[in-house]
């Protein structure tokens with residue numbers, strides 16, 4: 001059996017140190033977790049993107065700790081080799097340290113090995129409280145979807161030099177507080193490279209160009225399970241929605257034409273003994 005991936009094994013994972021880029025993919029239930037794990041990903045992210053790609057909301061603000069715990073438990077039950085990281089949902093780490101630790105604890109008890117939270121210097125106190133409670137933390141900087149209303153939409157961040165410098169300062173502050181990795185979302189490739197060079201923990205990019213220590217994509221985007229407009233950083237490796245609709249339409253047509261089920265797809269009465 002493969003050895004399960006741990007936080008200490010990832011903490012110093014830098015491409016500049018000769019390591020291969022890390023692979024992280026989201027999953028929200030047992031079948032998606034099994035697929036991601038069997039494909040050999042290093043990390044499974046139970047993202048609050050579940051609100052958008054599974055539950056049909058327009059943003060990530062509509063899920064809470066109980067929702068994320070429910071999805072984390074489904075993923076963790078598959079006992080993946082990959083490290084399970086769960087998003088702390090909006091308002092679950094914004095009030096006080098006790099509340100933050102309690103919420104993260106619920107996610108760990110559901111099966112997460114680490115939690116991810118959005119924000120930089122303003123989150124240092126909460127990161128320290130979590131690390132003090134023995135809960136590993138992944139940071140998330142740049143386009144932070146929980147700030148959608150403050151950003152005025154899902155907009156690329158840190159395009160200007162000043163903002164890119166602030167991004168580096170935020171990353172350094174998070175590392176000082178004890179994060180073991182940082183997601184960089186929706187930032188120019190140059191800014192992501194600066195952050196990656198400035199910190200000794202891995203950066204994992206999404207819409208952040210190639211100069212990160214790993215890449216993450218959302219399961220439903222990567223597999224084409226949804227066909228809404230995708231941002232430019234999404235590469236679809238399959239068109240599973242189209243495949244699925246085709247299969248479902250064939251089923252419907254078979255049922256209507258009496259072609260399903262056949263005799264071999266049916267159970268039959270036992271023959272009386274002779």
Ligand code: KIV
Pocket residue numbers: 026045046047048049050087183185206216218
């Ligand atoms: O929730 C999520 O899927 C994420 C990724 C976009 C990194 O946070």
